[in-house]
Amino acid sequence: MNRAFLGLSFSAISSTALFFVLACGRTWAGPVEFCPARLDGFHAFHGPNDGLIAFYVAAESARTVSANVIAQGESSWYTFQVKDVALVPDLAHFQSSTVRFDRVLYHTKPLYVKIPQGERIVRWWIYDATATGDAKFGWDKRGDVTCFPPPEGKTQIPPLADAPKRVNASNDLAQPPGPADTILAVSTIPPPPDISECTEPFVPARVVHAVEPQWPSSVPRLSATVASEIEVAINADGSLAGAWVYTPSGFPDLDIAALNAAELSKFHGGIALCKPAPGTYLFRALFEE
16 A cells, blocks of 8 residues: 655655656746845865855856855854855756756855854855846846845754765865965954844744645555655745755656645744744655555
8 A cells, every 4th residue: 555644754655676767856846036045055174274164155047146145153243245156057966776866056166255263153144135147036127135044943854864965066165265266254243133032033944734645646556765855935924935846756746746735735934033034844755655
C-alpha cells in the first residue's frame, strides 16, 4: 500500500531500485522574491586572514545589483555596500541515491568584506537594493527597494537523510582574494531600535495546518523512500505568495502532488526585528510504500 504521512515532513513511496534523472529542479511554478537580492554562501577565513569573509549576492534570475548590507556581530553592528555587481547563471548538478537533477543558480563571483578581527557574524541581510537587467521579476521599475530581514531561526524540520548534494561545486568561496578583488570595508552602526521590542526578534515562518499529499495513480510502487521538497513563499500575514518544487523526487507526478498539498496548507508568517515579515518555508513530502 502506498502511503503519505503528515508532519513537518510528509511521507509516501514504490518496487525496484531506480535512479531518476530530471532536467530541472523547479518545473511547475516559478519562485517568488521579496527583495531584489539576497546574501548567499558564507566563508569566514581564520589565521592571518581572520575577519575576512567571502560571500555571494544571489537572486532567482540574472541582473546587476547595488545594495546596502546590515550585519549583526557578536559585539557590534555593521553596514557595508556592494555596487553594480553582476549575477550570472551557474548550472549546478545535484545527485542523491535516488535522483539527479540540475538547478540554475544566479549569483555573483565571490565578494569579500573585512570585519574586525575576533568578531563573528550572527546574521546579516540586504537592507535595501536596486536591480537592473532583471527581465523576470520587474525589480527594474521599482527603484530602491527596502527589504525585510529574513525571519530566520530554529525550525523543527530535521535534515533530509539522503539529501541531494551538489557534485560540481567550485569551492571558490574558500579561495582568498586575488590582486584584482576588492575587499569591502564595514562601518559600525547602532543596533536597530526594533530589536529590543520583544524577547524573540527573529522567528521563522511555519506551517500551522499541513495538507497530506494524495498519491497519484500514475506512480507505481517504489522500493525506496523518495522526497519532494517544496519551497513556499509566505507573506507577512501568513497568506501564500507562491510555491515551487525545490528538490524533486524523480517522479514529476509526486512533485505535483506535493506542490498541490503545499499550496492548500496554512502557514504563519515570520517575525523579523519584532515585526511580521515575509519568509519561506521548506515543505517536505516523503513518499514510501
